Amino acid sequence: MQDVVIKTDNLTKRFGDFVAANAITFEVYKGEIFGFLGANGAGKTTAMRMLCGLSKPSSGNATIAGYDVYRETEEIKKNIGYMSQKFSLYEDLTVLENIRFFGGIYGLTNNQLKTKSEELIERLGLESEAKKLVGSLPLGWKQKLSFSVAVLHEPKIVFLDEPTGGVDPVTRRQFWDLIYAAAENGVTIFVTTHYMDEAEYCNRISIMVDGKVEALDSPTQLKRNFNASSMDEVFYQLARGAKRGD
């Protein structure tokens, strides 16, 4: 039996009459790359916010890294990393300062910060850019840096919210190399995306439609189940029935 790191049981979020996330139930295993797909407005962000401890569920249960989403949000926060579609680094700080800052607010010691930032800069090949402002870096580099910062404190799970928006396929591919490397080290990757080629890179994917998880399996199995030749087709078959959109 694999280690379960995310477990949700009928997790629901209502805003008034509107059910943003409806009885979501799934499990994510340690070291897995879990794709979280859905059209805009399907409830991905709401579900993800609940899992990160940013938003309280209306009903249902969930544990993240063994901690309860109602009572142990502080512990959850210590054990997860997060990267949003905006890359979210401080453009007016240098590469090194960004690393130190984000490491610092996760409570890393000075020694840890020193070794970790050296390691990170070497791995990304950013030695000559370490003292440059992040704002001057190309998008692809910011993105890689942003991911590396999100896993700096060695979280058990890292949540990636559409991490590769707006970058070219080559850079995207490089970015996924980083994700694979992290997953091999036992970090669980929870990633939302709109790119179906990225969906193929995941171990398993779930597809949300109108607040519900409508499908959950490996890409190969999903294609077989829906009798489709590509993930694109699977997604289209599920999502075209959606009543919500933006």
Added chain:
Amino acid sequence: MKCFTNSPGALNAEISMKQFITFVRKEFAHVLRDRKTLLILFGMPVMQILIFGFALTNEVKNSAIVVVDYAQDEASQKLISRIEASRYFEVSKSAADHNQIEESFKEGKVKLALIFPQNFYSDLMHQNKAQIQIITDATDPNTANTLANYVTAIIQDYQADLNQNASLPYRIIPETKMLYNPQLKSVHGFVPGVMALVLMLVCVMMTAVSIVREKEMGTMEILLVSPFKPLLVILSKAVPYLILSLINVASILCLSVFVLDLPVNGSLLLLFAESTLFIITCLTIGIFISVRTASQQVAMLISLMGMMLPTILFSGFMFPIENMPKVLQVITNIVPAKWYYIIVKSIMIKGLGFSAIWKETLILAGMTLFLLIVSLKNFKIRLA
């Protein structure tokens, strides 16, 4: 939703403190690296002090005055010629009666009128004292005050000359009346006014914008997902601006003392303590705005229109509150800058102590507490 950790509280506090310092350092980096922000932060107060300071010049030369001489005797003539002889005044006309004075004031050319009563000389000779009335147009109180002082000096000169060979001293008693602005509302008042304005602008706008920027950039999300406590985010944002604002207060005071020769008459410590309170009020307003807005532009606009304007209009710094319609007078009470302005004026100019301003301090503290509670409530709602 507090954390349920088993680790000892002391260790937690230590980590929090370290996180906090990391954050504050980052905030300083933001400010110190942005030339525009720095310019607004430190350039603006200097500019304002200098502009206000030198626009209100103390040098008065060849000012036109009106003389109403009911006495037409030896003493009045002598005094008038002395005044005319000085480089400060020029008698533009001699009015027949005092009703013409106000007319002259309204034309705007004449700033001061001198009225000799009937029997000026005989009063002086027989009763050893005589009265003389000085009326000034105090719409520009600084000038009015200066002119009145000059005239009084000339009168005292004349009196001293008379007394050289007199057995009983003669006394001329000038009765000064400041027309339009009897309490000389804004004499030196611009320094407290500028302080209120600058602190309001710096603290409210900069705090609001810096928090909203994090929201816009998406970094706020990262901070909220991190174990860093939301309250600490707010606090770390406020601390650098508190420090920078206190530096601003110090630099304004230095300018005022060393460049403009306006001394701080009261306790410097009290002045700084009260300023700290007002800065905290402003920071809280900034936090409140940032909680309610989503973009930097909106935050800036609200700070400028919603804070700057009332501060200029209703603090009493530019326009005397007494002259406003009742409704507006009531409204001025909710402008924090009004209370701070009164406090600074009392300490700096009147040299009063805490016992004179405890009421204003209490009001300001109350406002701060209220705003703090409201912002924190709103901040929590946003998180849920």
